[in-house]
Amino acid sequence: MPGSPSRGASIHLHLLMSTxxxxxxxxxxxxxxxxxxxxxxxxxxxxxxxxxxxxxxxxSRQPKFGDFQSNCAMPIAKRFQMAPRELAAKIIEHLDVxxxxxxxxxxxIAGPGFINVTLLxxxxxxxxxxxxxxxxxxxxxxxxxxxxxxxxxxxxxxxxHVGHLRSTVIGDAIARLYERMGYTVIRQSHVGDWxxxxxxxxxxxxxxxxxxxxxSTLTLxxxxxxxxxxxxxxxxxxxxxxxxxxxxxxxxxxxxxxxxIADANAALEKAKARLISLQSGDERxxxxxxLIYDITMSACLSTCKRLHANITDEHSAGESTYRDxxxxxxxxxxxxxxxxxxxxxxVIRCDGIKEPTIIRKRDGGFLYATTDLAAIKRRVGKxxxxxxxxxxxxxxxxxxxxxxAAAHKAGYDKKTDGQEAVLFHAMFGTVLGExxxxxxxxxxxxxxxxxxxxxxxxxxxxTVAEKNPNMSESDRAPIAxxxxxxxxxxxxxxxxxxxxYVMNFDRMLAFEGDTGPYLLYALVxxxxxxxxxxKQGIDTSNYHxxxxxxxxxxxxxxxxxxxRYPALIENxxxxxxxxxxxxxxxxxxxxxxLFYDRCxxxxxxxxxxxxxxxxxxxxxxxxxxxxxxxxxIPTVERM
RNA sequence: GCCCCGAUAGCUCAGCUGGAUAGAGCAGCGGACUUCUAAUCCGCAGGUCGAAGGUUCGAAUCCUUCUCGGGGUGCCA
Numbered sequence: 001m002p003g004s005p006s007r008g009a010s011i012h013l014h015l016l017m018s019t020x021x022x023x024x025x026x027x028x029x030x031x032x033x034x035x036x037x038x039x040x041x042x043x044x045x046x047x048x049x050x051x052x053x054x055x056x057x058x059x060s061r062q063p064k065f066g067d068f069q070s071n072c073a074m075p076i077a078k079r080f081q082m083a084p085r086e087l088a089a090k091i092i093e094h095l096d097v098x099x100x101x102x103x104x105x106x107x108x109i110a111g112p113g114f115i116n117v118t119l120l121x122x123x124x125x126x127x128x129x130x131x132x133x134x135x136x137x138x139x140x141x142x143x144x145x146x147x148x149x150x151x152x153x154x155x156x157x158x159x160x161h162v163g164h165l166r167s168t169v170i171g172d173a174i175a176r177l178y179e180r181m182g183y184t185v186i187r188q189s190h191v192g193d194w195x196x197x198x199x200x201x202x203x204x205x206x207x208x209x210x211x212x213x214x215x216s217t218l219t220l221x222x223x224x225x226x227x228x229x230x231x232x233x234x235x236x237x238x239x240x241x242x243x244x245x246x247x248x249x250x251x252x253x254x255x256x257x258x259x260x261i262a263d264a265n266a267a268l269e270k271a272k273a274r275l276i277s278l279q280s281g282d283e284r285x286x287x288x289x290x291l292i293y294d295i296t297m298s299a300c301l302s303t304c305k306r307l308h309a310n311i312t313d314e315h316s317a318g319e320s321t322y323r324d325x326x327x328x329x330x331x332x333x334x335x336x337x338x339x340x341x342x343x344x345x346x347v348i349r350c351d352g353i354k355e356p357t358i359i360r361k362r363d364g365g366f367l368y369a370t371t372d373l374a375a376i377k378r379r380v381g382k383x384x385x386x387x388x389x390x391x392x393x394x395x396x397x398x399x400x401x402x403x404x405a406a407a408h409k410a411g412y413d414k415k416t417d418g419q420e421a422v423l424f425h426a427m428f429g430t431v432l433g434e435x436x437x438x439x440x441x442x443x444x445x446x447x448x449x450x451x452x453x454x455x456x457x458x459x460x461x462x463t464v465a466e467k468n469p470n471m472s473e474s475d476r477a478p479i480a481x482x483x484x485x486x487x488x489x490x491x492x493x494x495x496x497x498x499x500x501y502v503m504n505f506d507r508m509l510a511f512e513g514d515t516g517p518y519l520l521y522a523l524v525x526x527x528x529x530x531x532x533x534x535k536q537g538i539d540t541s542n543y544h545x546x547x548x549x550x551x552x553x554x555x556x557x558x559x560x561x562x563x564r565y566p567a568l569i570e571n572x573x574x575x576x577x578x579x580x581x582x583x584x585x586x587x588x589x590x591x592x593x594l595f596y597d598r599c600x601x602x603x604x605x606x607x608x609x610x611x612x613x614x615x616x617x618x619x620x621x622x623x624x625x626x627x628x629x630x631x632x633i634p635t636v637e638r639m
Numbered sequence: 640g641c642c643c644c645g646a647u648a649g650c651u652c653a654g655c656u657g658g659a660u661a662g663a664g665c666a667g668c669g670g671a672c673u674u675c676u677a678a679u680c681c682g683c684a685g686g687u688c689g690a691a692g693g694u695u696c697g698a699a700u701c702c703u704u705c706u707c708g709g710g711g712u713g714c715c716a
Contacts, residue, residue: 054656061659071658074696084696111659112696155716192716319716345714354641354712361714368716397643398711429645430710467678483678495652499645500709506665507651511678513664514652521678529675536675571655583653586663597671597680617675639678 027130028137028563029100029119030068033057036097037070037115043094044087045076059560063553065110066118067560073113084113091115099123124559125548132619136626137566140182148186148385149175150375150392152311154300155192156292157201157223160449162431162503163393164300165307169492170428170578171391172309172632177573177581180630186383189311190375191318193293199275200230200267202288206274215291220299223292224448234268279323293318303449308485308634322374326366329374330359338410350405357402372403377412380421387422389576394427394498401425426576429500447503456484456509463511464639482634483517484509489633490516494582514586516633519624522589524639526621529601533614538602543618546611554598555616558591565623569630578631585627592620 026032037055041048056071073091077084088109095104100123108116131137151171154164171187179185192198204226209215278285297316304311330346333339339348344362359370379385390400404423407413413421461480468476491508495501511517533540550556564584572580601617604610628635 056656056658058655058658061662065659069658074658078696114659195716197716343713347713356713358714363714365714367714371716394644395710399716401643427644432709463678467676499652502651504651510665513678515664515678517678518664521676525676525679532675568655575655577655579653580655583663586653590663593680596675600675602675638676 027127028567029123029127030057030059030563030567032100033068033070033097033117036095037072037091040091040093040095041072041076044090045080047080048076059564060116063557065114066108066116068117068119070115070117071113073109073115077113085109088113088115121550121556124550124556124563127563128548128559128616128619131563131566132615136623137563138180138182138569139566144183145386146184146186146384147175147178148188148379148383148388149178150188150190150388150390151175151315152189152300152304152309153192153392154189154296156198156296157220157227158296159220159224160300160303161447162449162452162501165449165452165488166428166431166492166497166501167391167393168304168307168309168311169489169632170426170497171389172307172311173493173578173581173630174389174391174426174573174576175310176630176632177569177576177578180569180626181573186379186385187311187315188375188379189316189318190372191297191316191320193289193296193318194320194323194371196271196275197227197231198289198292199278200234200271201227201292202278202285203271203274204230205288205292206284209288215288218291218295220295223295230267230271234264234271303453306453306481306485307489308632310632317375317378319368319371322371322378325374325378326370329377330366330370333359333410336410338406348406348409350402350409353402353405355398355402357406359406369399369403369406372399373407373410373412376403376407376423380413380415384415385421386415386419387424390423390425390427391576392425392427394429397425397427400427424576426497428497432500432502452505452508453484453488455505456488457481459509460484460487460511460517467639479636479639482636483511483520483639486516486520486628486633486635487511488516489631490519490582493578493631493633494586496579497577517639519585519589519628519633520636520639522592523621523624523628523635524637525596526592526617526624527637529617530614533602536602540614543611543614546608546615548615549609549612551609552595552599554591554595555613558588558595558616558620561588561591562619562623565627581627581631585624585631588620588624588627592624 034055034057037057038050038053041053041055042050054072054075056075057068058071060066060069070091073084073088076082077087080087089106092104092108092115097104097117100120102118102120104115104117110116149171152164152168154160160168175185175187201223205215205218274285278289297313301312301316330339333348334346339346339359341347342356345358346360347356347358349356357369358367359373360366376388379388390396392400400423404413404425407423408420413423415421457480460483461476464471464476464480464483468479487509491510492501494514530540548559550559565588568580568584572578572584595616599613601610601613604613625635
């Protein structure tokens with residue numbers, strides 16, 4: 001599809017049509033208003049086809065305009081050459097919102113034709129009561145689609161760095177959002193565990209083992225150092241040689257370079273030979289490879305666990321697991337004339353994409369596009385994915401555009417029932433250094449993920465100790481850990497994922513303002529009220545069924561905020577944008593902050609009002625807790 | 640060359656299908672703790688939404704051109 005939007009908002013449209021059934025039992029005032037306005041518009045403008053009617057209901061920006069507004073009158077008036085305010089009046093005449101909103105009159109029409117609606121307090125209370133259940137008002141679809149989420153994607157013999165943080169944290173959050181919506185979610189970590197770079201490391205390890213080194217004590221840090229070393233050793237500096245030869249004169253330098261290049265080429269040849277022995281199942285090669293795999297995955301999965309990311313061994317589907325599928329897959333593509341030979345290589349050409357997708361090199365080797373095609377085939381055909389989301393660096397955008405198109409051409413995006421899966425690259429921005437340049441792993445010192453997390457915990461520990469001088473060290477440690485993870489993860493999740501990301505310790509580990517710790521703190525304050533109540537002997541057994549009484553503006557604002565939760569989860573999930581949920585969580589916490597300041601709970605003399613506030617606090621705590629859980633951010637009971 | 644992405648307050652960022660006076664946080668200034676946890680709350684100040692055109696009742700948002708920055712671009716992953 002030429003000119004298709006690269007932003008993900010509309011990716012699931014066809015899916016929505018097929019799986020989403022309108023919920024008639026909704027209590028969400030915004031949804032009710034939407035339905036009622038559509039009816040009224042239809043009555044007022046019968047010529048407008050029903051499927052084109054949009055009620056355009058949005059929360060009002062300012063309290064003086066009421067709680068919600070409909071912006072429907074202006075575009076319709078434009079289309080039918082009517083006066084918008086007159087049309088608005090006509091819509092109001094046909095509008096039946098008596099059960100949930102204050103009666104609408106001419107004074108509700110403002111500006112060019114906005115229709116302002118103020119909800120009845122009872123309607124807000126009823127809606128809150130209705131959402132006060134285990135699901136917090138979120139209803140799963142009747143036939144839940146299956147979503148495969150490509151996350152994490154670590155490489156063997158390499159420590160996780162900040163780029164993996166993004167894929168892991170954002171990917172896990174997207175998976176959690178889908179799970180929260182009731183979809184079936186399958187996480188897949190496409191581990192880079194195959195190919196020449198790994199063979200280089202295997203070759204090197206076998207060499208040092210022959211020299212007497214005990215491999216059983218190796219750590220991931222050792223492997224990482226080794227990886228860099230062999231990468232450098234195999235890199236032939238042919239360009240430098242050309243340059244020196246061109247300038248001429250430096251005979252000695254020229255000879256040195258030639259020697260180095262010869263060494264590099266020799267190392268490369270040995271690595272290639274090792275790759276072949278590895279691929280053919282040579283016992284020793286495989287044993288060393290397995291050792292590298294185990295060391296890497298053990299370290300990375302424990303980092304995932306520490307990050308509170310639900311990525312485990314069962315989610316790992318390394319490139320090596322596709323090795324036996326690549327040959328047959330390529331044969332299939334040749335047989336069906338989807339792939340063609342070009343200059344010795346095998347390529348797939350797709351309409352609208354200039355660059356062909358190379359799936360087999362001239363020397364017969366396969367490439368990462370080949371593996372990714374096999375992955376799509378497995379994820380759609382075998383795992384039954386209706387949606388496959390790739391949470392990968394934006395620099396891979398052309399690659400995925402090619403692979404998706406190639407998969408489509410080959411029909412690998414068709415499920416067994418013939419339905420086409422939605423393939424979506426949920427790209428995220430490059431991690432930049434303080435100098436605004438991409439952090440390259442080559443130049444990278446001190447930016448591996450474990451160091452970052454340790455630093456975060458250390459800083460959090462200092463703050464926790466300051467705030468809780470009387471708390472024991474053993475009590476402080478888990479709090480510091482949770483606060484640190486909340487800070488790091490929220491910093492990563494709260495910005496628009498497509499934008500480049502400037503790596504900044506102070507910002508990432510800040511504990512004040514719009515941060516993860518702020519959200520934890522808000523939750524702690526909710527919970528503290530109930531603890532204190534018990535301590536003071538205040539009865540909290542009756543609030544669960546207490547009617548909501550929304551007296552103060554701040555508690556009404558808090559209530560309206562809560563009601564937005566179910567729709568927000570759905571929108572954030574379908575767009576694969578966890579940052580929207582972050583915004584919501586922050587807004588909710590802020591609304592609670594104001595409520596907390598303005599509305600005493602324990603000291604409230606009116607028992608009915610006190611119970612209402614208890615119930616409101618309880619609901620805030622559960623929604624905020626649910627939002628944090630959906631983001632994958634750990635919580636604490638005190639801090 | 641071609642393709643993709645970005646540009647909003649001093650700094651870091653929000654801004655959902657075009658809506659009313661563009662919002663937060665940090666930094667700055669001024670207030671609020673014998674009070675449900677002050678990791679908090681309130682107020683002040685801070686803007687030519689990169690530039691110029693266009694579309695219309697209405698544009699940070701859509702279209703065109705341009706500037707700057709980043710990335711990618713046939714045999715690495």
